[in-house]
């Protein structure tokens with residue numbers, strides 16, 4: 381068992397027993413479900429919209445080479461410097477160098493999961509720069525020195541009281557439970573940082589190949605300020621963020637808002653086409669776009685799971701996943717949690733070390749059903765399990781399945797097994813939970829149902845012969 385797997389199991393055990401924590405998550409997600417269903421109804425035909433979105437992403441991902449070249453050419457034509465990075469190391473080095481070349485000290489950043497993926501903040505801080513998250517949820521988890529809890533709601537595990545306590549401790553504010561006052565406290569602290577920052581860093585929700593533009597969608601206006609105030613801008617994005625045409629946003633913007641947060645459309649939607657052009661009065665003087673591969677090409681080369689690159693990071697699959705709802709976001713120990721994280725993390729960080737995530741699923745299919753771009757998530761979890769066991773077969777498992785196969789295929793052996801189980805099950809209570817308990821991993825959290833004293837087959841034979849005797 382890998383150390384990541386052990387950590388996952390230990391943490392899951394702690395979180396699932398923390399009823400307060402689970403209550404917070406369940407309440408937040410129930411509210412989300414109600415809002416999402418209302419907004420979904422406004423689509424008229426949500427299933428057709430999903431199909432159209434899946435086909436658009438299929439086109440973008442299957443012709444990624446062409447669309448990426450088109451996107452980069454258009455961006456460069458307006459003076460943006462495009463950087464191609466195969467690895468996380470390269471992306472971090474390029475960004476740190478840009479900041480160092482500018483002799484910058486303070487960096488303001490809007491939410492970007494790709495930056496979490498490459499641990500960009502740690503690299504910038506190690507290089508001696510101050511980094512401030514401008515998204516409220518991200519700012520809160522940054523003050524707590526924690527990673528985001530959820531792709532869309534980074535601080536969903538915290539109450540107003542938790543946030544008030546944090547602001548008192550870190551920002552010296554007065555206690556308050558009012559959301560508006562808490563927001564104002566963060567706003568006052570952040571506004572100073574926008575002014576001080578020499579560099580702004582954003583992510584990208586969509587990259588429009590046709591026009592060479594980056595689409596950013598957010599609810600707080602913080603990404604706009606991040607892009608508007610500093611003289612140098614850096615956008616870090618995964619190469620899968622492509623959409624072929626500008627008109628595709630007409631579907632993807634409301635779809636992302638609906639699936640992600642139960643909104644008709646997100647508060648602020650902005651398109652960026654590069655640095656300030658001659659004659660323009662505002663905007664950054666210099667813009668860098670860092671295109672990150674970081675194993676995405678490996679996913680692209682996999683015809684079975686390529687569609688996981690269609691993901692628009694709406695977080696909807698996390699919200700409906702019974703595992704996420706019980707173990708919470710931090711337990712995964714990954715940048716991308718929930719079903720999509722369980723599918724792609726083994727590709728991004730190693731199948732054997734992260735295969736446990738694909739095992740931590742009920743395979744109920746709720747994720748696949750909810751995904752707005754129709755990614756076949758639960759089948760991909762099964763494929764990861766199969767690939768992991770083919771790559772490194774587990775001798776114990778193989779022996780156990782072979783033995784079960786032999787017994788299940790032989791009516792005589794099945795009958796003997798049943799009789800033995802009936803005979804010995806009453807003794808189980810004497811070893812229950814001890815080292816001698818053969819079912820300990822199961823009985824640690826569940827009851828063992830008694831073996832029926834009469835099987836259906838026995839019942840049927842008895843009734844059939846009684847009927848025939850009449």
Ligand code: SF4
Nearest residue numbers: 691692694695697751
């Ligand atoms: S896999 Fe689908 S549901 Fe999950 S985050 Fe990505 S787009 Fe959203």
